[in-house]
Amino acid sequence: MYILLVQGTVQSRRERKGLELLLVEDNLDHSEIISRFLSESEFLGGNFELRIDREKKLSDAIRQLKTNNYDLVLLDLNLIDSNAYETLSQIASYVECTPFIVLSSMKQDQLALRSITAGVQDYLIKDQLFDDILGRTVGYALERHRTRQKLRLQSNRGETLLKLAQHSVSESDSFRLAELFCQGIAECLEVEAVEIVHFYSQEEEYEVVGQYGLSEADRKVGQRFKSSVGEQDDYFRRYLKELESDETSLPTISLMNLSAENRFIVGRYLIQREIGSGIVIPLGSDSSRLLGFVAAYTIDSRLFSLEERMFLATACNTLSVALQRIRMEENLKEHISEVEDMGRKKNQLLAYLAHEIRNPVASAISGCDLLEASFDKPNGVDRASLVGRIQKRLRHLSVLLNDLLDISRLSTGMLQLRLQIISLKEVVLEAIDATDFSFQGKQQKLRVKFEECPEIRGDSDRLVQAVSNLLLNASKFSPTGSSTEIVVGRDLKGAYIKVTDSGIGLSKDVRESLFEPFVSVHRVGDSVGVGLALSKQIMDLHHGKIVGKNRLDAQGAEFKLMFPAFQGADIARDSGERLTINRIMNEPLKIVVVDDNRLSAEHAKWCLERGGHSVEIANDGEEGVRVVSRFNPDLVFLDIVMPGMDGYEVLRLIRNTHPDLLIVAYTSFNDSYNKKKMGDAGFSDILTKEPSLDGLVKYLAQNYFRLKNNKQ
Template identity: 30%
Template sequence: MKARPLRFHLALLALGLLIPLVLFAAGAVDRFATSQRGAREQGMRETARALALAVDRELGQSIRALEVLSHSELLARGEYETFYATARTVVRSRQPWSSLALVDANGRTLLTTDEPFGTSVSSPLGLPYLREALETGRPVIVDYPVERMQGPPTVVVAMPVRRGERITGVLVALYSMQHFDKLWSEQRIPSEWVGTLVDEEGVILSRSRGAERFVGKVASPAFVANMRAHSPEGFFPARTIDGMEVFSAVSRAQVVPWTVVFSAPRAVFSAPMERSLLALLVAGLVCCLVAGAWATWVGRRITHPLRALARAATDSAATPAAFTNVGPTGISELEGLRVALARTTALAAEREAALRAKMREAEAARAEAEAASRAKDQFLAMLGHELRNPLSAITSGVKVLSIARDDARRERTRALVERQAFHLARLVDDLLDVARVSSGRITLQKGPMDLSECVRRAMAALESSGRTQAHRLEVDVQSTWLEGDESRLGQVVTNLVSNALKYTPEGGRVSVRTRVEGEDVVLEVSDTGVGLPPEVLPRVFELFFQADRSLDRSQGGLGVGLTLVKRLVELHGGTVRARSEGASRGSTFTVRLPRGAAREAPQPRVAEVLPGVGRRLLLVEDHADSRHLVRQLLEADGHTVFEAEDGLSGLAKARELRPDVVLLDIGLPGLDGYGVARALRDTEEGRGLLLIALTGYGLQEDRARALQAGFDEHLVKPVDIVRLREALAMREQQVGAAS
């Protein structure tokens, strides 16, 4: 390999550093030009859409004016001469209209403002638009091709005239297509741009440039094909009828099948890019020259001392002092021996590599810590927002209940407070369940179950809460048996359907389907809601992730529902997948679960537990408000309830009152619930008690610890009255068995 001077390599190094910068600048320029082009394209689309709306508005006004005239009492009474005078006045007052005619159902022209009243006029019934108006009973708008009439193109608006349910004739208004030329002047189109109004056959009806030459002509077949392919709106490159290369934005009118075409020369789009690239090229050349000069200057400062050291090393008569007598080099490494220099350089390189590795590790650790801190802050902000919403509603509802005198209003407020309380409990349960699943502390209670029944129960609960009233629900479920935890799969169904309802606007559709595919059971929840962009789909199951990061948080939620769905499904050995065609095109979540060894056999139905006979109950709870509310619930079921606010007083009252049931909190001051339970079980009167734990500790190990301490049942706050009735029914069964 041929050796090159050091200056050559320094120049290559400078170019190696410069070229990526130039490429980055070129990419930035290209992206800027692309964004500018996108902005121009959007502006042209909006202008074309505005022009189409103006056409619709103009024709709509004509239709409404004709509709008013068609209901004239003069026509109903047959006073055509008086109506003729009115029609002439209307034509003179409405500038776009050139004439107004009345044709009866037999094709006779009864009057026309172009001729004096009573003048005989040839029958126009053979015209297609008249036949269509008489046959359909709807207004008809057509444009007359220029070759079928004298003068400029004309718009014809035909309005059926009714007498009762019978069509007695047609009102026909004509006005010149030149009236639409004002569209271009109102929009202040640049002189080199072109605005065109084209009918569905490609005939040019109006044009901002060269109207006298091109109005009435048919656009090129390629342009017409592009226009139809991009209906009702679109943007495409084209060539105008006068040969100009343009980009065209098209928008189709609604009232009549005409298309507004708004065209700009292609140079408008390419000129900024060309200017930017030219400036970039000049700047790149200048930078290359500067880099070359800099590399030459630096190379001289390095090569001159190196040549002196080389000459000294090759001189046989040189002494060690020769290496230090070559003059000041300005580079400390060149002052030593080559071996020492090589060793020093190697050691320095190793130290530098190690330092950089440590710096990278420290930077990565810092970035990870910052990301964790941001995630924590975002979660705390979301948690505060989501907890304050139901708490605010509950607080306000309680205040309303204290002042409301109307029973209906009190019932609505009570339902609101109950709904928000359940929502708050569900937020807490979701957070706890995610934590339990993540730490592996959830144990599934599997058994044969029918997923379709699980879906029906979840949908019934959502419907009873009023959350489905604004949506259309489609439930198509078939009997699908599998081995699973019915409670946890109910959470999966509820979370998926709630998610679909949350992100589907009112009036949208939410569909839930189950089916069997081979050895798998499939649950599919789809909606017609806001959908998911492609970049969001891979992250929808991440913890605390939400696609909408806006401050209003109108949809709410903590971003844990889908995470819980995924982890519960995976605990069952299944998979869940999200699919969406894009924003505003809905979403579909598909859960696939293995059937296991389940058999399709009916399961016994559990009857609803109703309030039992009145019992003597002792409620031990240190939170006064909770104790008061639970007491009211129990007394409403006919029980006699005694209270205690700590563990020691609860133990004393239990020994004194000898109740049938003791409802006992765990976290009590003085003596906790475990200690009270063990103390009661050690006494003769306490061995026959029904002990029920009411606690906020809901882990599996908490339940096991409660049962080990002597409790008969373990219930998690907030109290579910149905579950509490089931637990109290255990006492009635025990009493019945003893008797």
């Protein structure tokens, strides 16, 4: 367990030596004598600094008790405005919080017993106050009261922990559970506010999930707060140095066993709150990952005792287990929902496959039966038409099966591209020839427009497949006699192929899943839904894009294949090169991975070497600069947050000697602030760390040539 503690410099009432007393006595002579006894008491004078307030009436005394926090009250029962029994009745609500001693002139055992029963600490006779009896009685009463309060507080904390443990087992709403914990902690620690903060997966931002004792304005401030390690971290380090100096009068911050990132987030959070004193205990998990933290703080400065810290630590352990349980239950529910959704999609897929396969097979069988019968009775039978119908149905079935096989190959990384310099005009003409049967069958017109005839580096067969899928969709979901247009051209971003149909368009509820496998994007007609998904993955392998939208000028949809800019003279023509997702070139790359996390660096090296590359690793910034200078790599994966020299400083030093080297920021940061900062610093690209085995190799396969071309 580790704790971040912002301790105040002011002692609490229990720890300071000052003693504030309230004397309630309507006899002025008695009041003077009692005050003198207290002031001259050797017992009290050696242990406390006294301050005595005096009142004659019970009503005035009660008013004082409502506005002041006295350490002890000395009370005469018979006063100007109250008799003995009325006085005992009216002080009943105060004896739990403040110790009372009765000073009476009446030697009545029954009244004394009644006073003790009412909760007062002692009953003294005024004419028997000799040998410092009053001073010792006051001291003993204070100690008894403190012991009683301490036992009561321990009992309350024990009961609170028991209730919180019960809630942690029964409560399934994490927000409700957090609120219950906040309230219980605030009441037991006697603090103004408690917040329970939950980190997101990468610990770059957090959300307040439970609050107690905060104003509406404070709640709005704490709803969502983003932080990062960079320029703000430098400010925080300077703040810590100032706090650690002997000359400062600011509160002391103790940081124990917190990583640099978590120390910054928690410390920055407390500094923004401008608290007087605070105690923060992180919420951990079995995997040692930080789930968040619980912050209890006060506006005024105070000291937190060891018992208070231990209470909060115990409560946080209980809360951590409960939050993990709730998260596991939620994940299980999501998993069950995903499994059920997969089951529904599987059933839909089987129904679609049955429909898509049964129809062409049934038509082909019917055509074969008619063709067979024509040999016995040839008159009136158009055999050529029957053969054409059979070929059309079998061609449709072949396209469907090929798409399904290609989707499977793409999902396992086995789809290969045969790259060469090709003309998009030739690709479009082949796609038109392959899909002409569909347009003729529905008497549809297909207009072709070549604004330019650009060349690209790609796989002709796969691109024909991608364009054919767009044309088949356009024909299938457009009415009979309608028209479709396909345009080939070039703009500032590169070459493109655009297919515009006159069909039913795209519904709103499927636009987000437009290019997912086995999703039918139209409401009319059944479809296995693999064509668009296959086209997208083919474009991804070509470092291009595919977008789909509804037409603005008329009914229908528009799909556009976009290819990156290409200069034919800059890249050698190589008709024999093959590209897979696991290997991006025949000659391996030389790569350096700079990461202070040794396990992460070794994992990256292993993954890249599986892809055939030569890899060197460095575990800090200085070593990274040396390895780059010695190894002379083609590309560097560079972590940002490292001890000593961070990624920005390493980037600057490497750029001094290798200005054209590809340097990719390899980091856990994924927020817009840090991405902009890394882009402005001069990184060639940004790659978010992920645990998948082929993530780095896949990234190189999809981005290396783009980065290389941009650098040139």
